[in-house]
Amino acid sequence: MDIVQTILLALIQGITEFLPISSSAHLILPSQVLGWPDQGLAFDVAVHLGTLIAVVAYFRKDIALLMVAWFGQLSGRAADEHTRLAWFIIIATIPAGLAGLLFKDFIEINLRSSMVIAVTTLVFGLLLWFADAKNEGAKTLVQLTLAAAVIIGCAQALALIPGTSRSGITITAALLLGFSRQDAARFSFLMSIPIIVLSAGLMSLELLGADSVDWTALIIGTVVSAASAYACIYFFLAFINRLGMLPFVIYRxxxxCILLFISFA
Known part of the structure; x- marks a missing residue:
């Protein structure tokens, strides 16, 4: 990849990782429309590392509270709201982790076509619109229950299907359960941390023994994806209550429709 391709693909990953618009739907466009080569597994690891750096940096205070509370309970301290939230994030990660282990190969072989991505982009976009339109935004994360965490976690497992959008489907599930847009998005972003760690870890294992690595592209990809992802999280949370989900639904x-056109062209 040249420098322009590297920066653009890193920007796409950084921005689309946390917006409810599907990173896989966007990453297919450069290859389908512009004929760009696949970015490769090493670059995927680099941009995932960038998005991980961004979300950890943004939520560093929340993460510190959650870790202190969680380890405190393990050492005998009484549980509080931070302990419960930490456990719920762990529990919500399990369905996607299991689904990834069981169905990764099937999805890679059968569900990565532009047609599948087009359909899931449309269907889950409409579901996001429905959830947002019906949402009353009364619940906060303090009211999160085990059942709700499991439901949102199962929704996250659906994001293994390309075009679904991990943030989109988890925010949709949280909105349907009555959580505010702000809290739905915050839980979705916090849930992304263990998932990104697991995903990047598995990809890194596949990279063992690789012959050559373009370190310049990897460094640029990590920095650009981290900066764009951080900005994306900041502005999304700042404006989500005013904007709602409709702009993202329309975009999806x-x-x-563009992807459907590409599929039939």
């Missing part, structure tokens, strides 16, 4: 519908 347009993108899905």
């Amino acid at each position: 519908l347009i993108l899905g």
